[in-house]
Amino acid sequence: MPRVLGVRPVPSSVRPTGGRVSAPEGWCPRRRGHAIPGRCRRRAGRSATSRPFVNPLAPVDVYALTEPRPFALRRQPSWSCPPSRPASRSHPASKGRKLLYRVRFGAVWVLSNRFDAPEGAPDGAHGRARVQVGEWRALTRRGGGQYAAVVIDSPGSSARETSGSAGTGGATGAHDEGPVRDVASARGAADTAGADGGAAGVRRVARGDAAYHAAVRDPLFNRLVPGGTPDAVAYPQSEADLVALVSAARDSGEKLALRSGGHSWVAASVRDDGLLVDLAAFDQVSIDTTARTATVGPAVRGGELGQTLVAVDLAFPVGHCGRPGVGGFLLGGGLGLNWGQWLPSCFSIRSMRVVLASGEVVTASATENADLFWLARGSGPGFPGIVTEFELDLRPLPRDIRLSSWTFDLAHVEAVTEWVSRAVRTLPASVEVSVVLQGPERPDGPATAGGDPDAPTHVVSVVAISYTDTEAEAREAFAALDEGPGPGIRPSGHTDRLSVAFDELHVGVDATYPDGHRYLADTFWSPRDLGDLLPRLADLLRRAPSGKTYFLSAMPGHGEGRTLLPVGEAAYGMHDTSLIVPYVIWGDEADDAVNRAWLNEVKAMLEPLSSGHFLSEADLRFSPERSAGSFRTEDWARIQSLTELFDPTGVFHRYPLA
Structure with a gap:
């Protein structure tokens, strides 16, 4: 049974969809797929667990209590709650559309998209709240964005098999039974999604298709788009898809360009001919609060990662601009927040998974494939491989x-x-x-x-x-x-x-x-x-x-x-x-x-x-x-040498040319 342990903002540009999963006992599925823990009014003849629980990453209407009602979360294994059971207490009177409720573990984001500013706040004030164990807090609207719950895997099941959890976000703070891990990985679908169909099974938008122009240009931040025209745009959903695309390109002589977010100032992913590989599906986030590490996909936006980490009192030198995907940001070195003290962000990468031009999937770190690890941290759009996930070292959140x-x-x-x-x-x-x-x-x-x-x-x-x-x-x-x-x-x-x-x-x-x-x-x-x-x-x-x-x-x-x-x-x-x-x-x-x-x-x-x-x-x-x-000078010579070593046949495009 899935656990819902945290929430995150859903960017206005994202409209994720997904499958359905069963609702945990004590959760209220609401219109368009949302749930709030606690007791709820149930329609006659239908229990909460028998009704479908739509992917909570989809856009939602937030369910808010409109009258005071007592409730308490029930302790059950899928929640990994502390063994102690706090006494139930009545819900305080709510005001307007405010939502107040009690949680049983750690620090968890409460969710809303329709709450008033705090009492006495100036016009246009943004609010945010976390609730600690045994506390009541009011959540207020923050930035006008929608919030969504994050479904993660529970003991005995795998989020990688849950199609509704492909676009993850935040997680709660640590609780008594170990670190919170928010896992929803495109990598995990390697056993299923792309394995049967190979490269032919990956969705493509080809030159000449009605959607081609939008597929190439709409994700780009810069409207000054170069004249490059790739043969097609591919949308892999798993590592298996990427392996198939790389193998097909190697056999056919087709070149690959990669896009993790589309925020490159020079639109480095838009090249003449070859295949533009859009990595949007690789937006997974997993946080280990005990080890202080995060495993993230290349398409996770820096602003979203920062918000997710704040929820667990951790930080990473994400970019000063919140929009770029972390893939291009980290490969280029990453001049992130507090970089004079924390150093450029690439020095906080612990390891990464890389699909090589040979089709092999390897781990690169200081102790494993060290040359590849050296090359990935700074070579930017000339890197000869596809990073599917980064393991990042985190820092305590400055108070x-x-x-x-x-x-x-x-x-x-x-x-x-x-x-x-x-x-x-x-x-x-x-x-x-x-x-x-x-x-x-x-x-x-x-x-x-x-x-x-x-x-x-x-x-x-x-x-x-x-x-x-x-x-x-x-x-x-x-x-x-x-x-x-x-x-x-x-x-x-x-x-x-x-x-x-x-x-x-x-x-x-x-x-x-x-x-x-x-x-x-x-x-x-x-x-x-x-x-x-x-x-x-x-x-x-x-x-x-x-x-x-x-x-x-x-x-x-x-x-x-x-x-x-x-x-x-x-x-x-x-x-x-x-x-x-x-x-x-x-x-x-x-x-x-x-x-x-x-x-x-x-x-x-x-x-x-x-x-x-x-x-x-x-x-x-x-x-x-x-x-x-x-x-x-010496680093550039080594970059050229290692690029030839890892991609001798030129499967991947090199640096952009005039």
Whole structure:
């Protein structure tokens, strides 16, 4: 019998469907497949367990109590409850659509999509709640998203055989009988789904089909899509499907390109000819709270992973943007949250399962297939294999995360960047600092609906985030920034040590990447301080064709970026004092040429000051030399050698070319 141990947000872009499973005793199946633990009104002649329990990952209407009623969860093996049985207690009076109920183990997400903000909260406030053992808490609406329960396997059964559990999410905290494991794996279907039909049994959308254009382009974040036209898009559901696709490609000479999320700035998965393999089905998540590890599929979005881990008081350096799939993010190195302290995310990979060009499925780790493990951590879109799951090392969730920000008129860019360059060298590693140059169409800018009409047109903003456990630690961590850029230079906007949830840090970043737009980006590592680099870019920003375009910059390791990485441990090894990333953002195809010309000006200015590039956001399509320039010379030579070793016949596409 399945257990339902946690919930997670269901992105608006996801509409999962699935089979039916039996409802555990004491659960209430509700309209469109939802269930709440406890007693429920049952229709005459039909018990809860005899009614179908629809895949709870499907979009749901949340069942909320409308009147006070007593209930308590019943202890049963499928719940793995603690042996003690707390006394029943009456349900407190509910207000509006609030849902309150008692749970019996650990910390579990309660679910809702229709709850009011907390009493006394400002308009538009978002709320979130967890309930601890024996406590009552009200859950409030959070971000307007739907929430869904996660069905996992119970003793004596396998979630890998449960078709309704293919898109997993959160899990509860640990309870008395061991770690919570949320397992729903596309890998597990290898024994069934693809084994009979081979590559021919994998669904494809071929060139010429009515759905072809949408299959290639709709999942892509960037509307500036290159002209590549793959022969078809394939949708494998299991490792067996992937093995069959790789074997068929090897025999036929067909090349494979991979897509885990579609957030590549250069649409690296869209290549001429060959097969585009969409890994959307590989979105499994399994968390071991005792070992502090997570096993995740490549299609899991970083924002979703962060939310899932927060539910069990754990963290991982997921991307600052919540949308990318972790597959491409990790293979490219992964400059994630708190990366100055936690290092780029690829250094937190413990192991991975890889389908090789030979069709063999292997595990890669520091002790098993070590060369493959080295290659996978940083080689990005040139990696010659398909990773079906990553085992990640997790960290305790910082208990007190604080954000401070300062926004100044761009006229003060020199003083501001000199202040930051001085301050970061005395900041603790637990503080992450970014400096952003933005134009009038920034999210809160004067040219944006809802923005501040009196704000400066062009600004330089400093954002500092501390990852600590107490407010006192955060205050001490920020101390080096207290002096400011100097007398007479006052910020037009300032946020002082705002408390922020770990899984909400990506919200502000996501807002700077509007949907339906066209993007160019490039990256520049430099041995110079930001105070020497950013003032040179101020005039270029003022002349940018689009008001949405901006520069993002940082000094990883607080100016000690060159010594931040363990040298030679992974393919990812290019670091320096400062990193600058121009993001060119516009909406109209007619403006493609003028925005491309502007980025070329930026390149001409920064390249003489640069020591290399960050592969995942480099302009690989228009500057293919960026591939080699994103690695140390000796690492690039080793990448080339290992790529030939693992894929001698070229089953997988190499790095994107112009």
